[in-house]
Amino acid sequence: MVYRDVLPNGLRVITYPMPNVYSVTTGIWVATGSRYEEKHLNGISHFLEHMLFKGTEKRSAKEIVEAMESVGGMMNAFTSKEHTCYYTKSLSENFSLSMELLADMYLHSTFLKEEFDKEKNVILEEISMYEDSPEDVAHELFDRIIWPENSYGWPIIGNLQTVGDMTRDDLYQYYKSVYVPENTVIVVAGNITREQVLQEVDKYFRNFKGSYNHILGSQPVPQAGQSFVHKDIEQMHLCIGVPGVSTTDPDLYKVLLLANALGGGASSRLFQAAREERGLTYSIYSFHNGYTQAGEFLCYAATTPAKMSEVVEVISKQLSNIVKKGFTKDEIERSKQQLKGSLLMSLENSSSVMSRLGKSELSYGKIITIEENVQKLLAVTADEVNDMAKKLLEPQKLIYSAVGPQEFPITLEEVLA
Secondary structure: OOEEEEOOOOOEEEEEEOOOOOEEEEEEEEOOOHHHOOHHHOOHHHHHHHHOOOOEOOOOHHHHHHHHHOOOOEEEEEEOOOOEEEEEEEEHHHHHHHHHHHHHHHHHEOOOHHHHHHHHHHHHHHHHHHHOOHHHHHHHHHHHHHOOOOHHHOOOOOOHHHHHHOOHHHHHHHHHHHOOHHHEEEEEEEOOOHHHHHHHHHHHHOOOOOOOOOOOOOOOOOOOEEEEEEOOOOOEEEEEEEEOOOOOOOOHHHHHHHHHHHHOOOOOHHHHHHHHOOOOOOEEEEEEEEOOOOEEEEEEEEEOHHHHHHHHHHHHHHHHHHHHHOOOHHHHHHHHHHHHHHHHHHHHOHHHHHHHHHHHHHHHOOOOOHHHHHHHHHOOOHHHHHHHHHHHOOHHHOEEEEEEOOOOOOOHHHHOO
16 A cells, blocks of 8 residues: 655655565655756756765765665665656665665755865766767757757756856755755655654654745647767667657557557567568667656667668558557557566565656656556557557657768658658
């Protein structure tokens, strides 16, 4: 059973007891990411995530990680377009330590100038590292094409200029404006009770206050188009796709099944046609990214320049066949069972449960359990998926991004011909 409590200061606390595991995963979520940034401060949410590990009023950066690792636990964090999460995973007997460490970082980080300067250099190196990953560049380029005038199209990590120009004061003011009770969710999943969680949260967050001053991103308007980035590498990396649906759209489960049946596994159409039957690529897949106000559906593949035209042909043929003929009932049933298995097996892992609950609360303002997700998934019919394919995959909506040693423009109108 999932427990959802709201404290007097507006802080939300989600607890999911798992009495048959040894671990407990504790996460502090905040509803901020590149989606909610100003353009000249793009990357500040990710920068802030780094800084919370750089020392508090009572611990140095080294002492923070040593405290967790000394009991066999682990600590980490991540930033997405809409969320930031700080989390620990430890034996349940060390839950009090986990909560105390996370609270210390979240509430009492010092943001020392010398640490800020060092971490800025680290992030600039991280940006350069991502630039050396052509798969990441291809996906980022896709985002820039589909949302050219919106923060959904900005990189989560920022860019060399925005991060390079940030000041310690920029960071601290942003922290004070968004790291507030009503924008924060604490999620605990594992061998723990609701009473234990509320007791520990009350101990550290009772006096947590702050005035909410969130930047609301404008409504995204997706665009079609294509773009290329030259990199002196061996392979071409390409994305072909269309705008998707938001996480609150009633068609979400239809699109998830569509993406999975097309390229979600080794039995999918794309994998079989491109890799197993023709040996054109090692990596090819399709997926859907959903956000609170937008989404994207895309196919990705990597191949040598000599095989690029064949890979594009395979993707185009599969997309066209889906629109014209649709999937069979057996294909959709197999896709349902594949996703159902993934969802239900994630219930055995406290980290996966914590992550799903946190995203649910921040995306919907309520908890949608994995069991509810499964029910909605299984209720979708093959006819509904096929109707969704016709609605989603339209020539005028197509986006194409490519990264590699030579430009390979394609005629988007012919992809679904």
